[in-house]
Amino acid sequence: MVATLLHEIPLQGGDVTDGVVRVGDTVRRPASTSTPAVHALLRHLEAVGFGGAPRVIGMDRLGREILTYVPGTTGLRLDSVTDDALCGLGVLLREYHDATAGFALTPNGWAGGSNDDKAPEVIGHCDLTPENVVFRSPGQPHALIDFDLARPTTRLFDIVTTLRHWAPIADPVDRHPLLRNLDIGARLRLFCDAYGVPPRERRRLLELSRIRFHRSYTAMRTRAAAGGNWAKMWAGGAGERIRRAAAWQDVHEDELHAHLV
Template structure:
C-alpha cells in the first residue's frame, strides 16, 4: 500500500498508509501503546488507536481525519473561546481516565506534555471547526494536572511578544482554567514559566549533545523564540495572575 508523508512533523517522519499512520518507534512506544489502549477502553475518542508495530518496526496508529492546525495562519474558529473550552474539557476527560491507574504511578494523572494546536485535530461541528482529538502522545508521562493545563495556556493562547491584548489573554487563560475545573490555579503562571524554561534549556542541551532533532529546532530559532516568550510572561506575570484570583 502506498505511503504519503503527513505535514507538520518537525522531529519525526510520519506517513499515512491507508487508514493508518506510521511513525518511528522509540523507548516510549510501550508506554504510549498502553496509554492509548487505556483511553480506548474508556471509550474516549480523543486519541488515535494504537494498532501495534509494523514489519519495519514503526508504530501503527489509527488515522484521525480532520483539520490539524499546524500552519501559522488558521481559521478564526481554531482559536475561538468555544474551541478553548472544548480543548480544556478534552484534557480533563483524558486526565480523569488516567487518574489512579498504574500508568499514572504516584502522580495525579498521565500528562500529554505537548498539547498545542499543531497536535490537535479539528472537525466541523455545528458548522464551525472544533477540537476533537490530540495527536503525538510520545512525550506522555505521569505528572500533575496543572502541567498540561499550563501548556495549553502557553500554546493555545500563544503567550509571548505577539500577544496584542494582555487583558484578553488573561481572560482567556481564566476561561481555560474554569473550563477544566483546575484547582490550585494560583500556580498556573509559574508553571507556564517552568515549561518555557524547561523547553528552551532542553533543546539547547540536546543540541549541544548532538541530538539532530534538537539541533534542527535550535537552528530554526526555537530557543530564542521560547526565551522571548518566557520574558514576556515574566514581565506580565502580575496581570496574568490577577485574572486567576
C-alpha cells in the same frame, strides 16, 4: 511491499518526528524508546472509552507503529482560535486527564523532558501544539494525537504546557497572526473555567509557567546538542522564543494573575 509504499502519504506538521505517513485509514510512525509506554496508554484510553485519541493496531514489517488515522483538521485557523474552541480544548484535556486515572504513573519508558516538582497525578500529553489537536467540526476539538512526549506529570503542568501554545503565553512577535492581538489573561481564565482548575491551582499557574520556561529551555538545549530535529529547532530560534516568552510573562504577570484569581 512496493504497492504499499506507493500509497503512503507523508503527514506534515510535527517538529520532532520525521517519517510519519498515512496508509489508508492508518498512520505509520517510526518507533522510539517510548513507543511501548505510549501504546499501553493508548490501549488504556480505548479500554476506558476515551474517544479523543488514536487506537493502536500494532507494528508493520518496517518496524513502524500502526495507529488509526483520526480524520479532521489541525493547525491554527479562524475557527480554531475562538473562545469556544479554547473552551472545548479545556474540556477535552480534562476528559483525557480523567481517563488516565488508574494507569500506572511510573517513570519507566516515557520520554524525558521538563516537569513539575510535585508528584505525578496523570499522564500528561505535554505537547498539545495546534498541530496535535484534531478538529472534526468547525471550532470543536475532537482528538489529541502524537503522544511521543507524554509522561507522568501534574494536571497543572500539562495545562501550562497547553496554554503556552493556545492562550498563548508568548511574546507577540512570536505569535501566529491569528493569536497576536488576543486578550491572553481572559483566555487563561476561559481555559481554566472550562477545565475546572481549582482556585489554589490557578494561583500557582504563572509560577509553574515560569519554572517550565526555565526547564524547557535547558531540556531543549540538551536535546539539541545530540543533533537531529531538536538541533534544527534550536538553530531556528526555539531557545530565544522561550526566553522572550518568559520575559513577556514577567512584564504582564500582574494583569494575567488578576484574570486568574
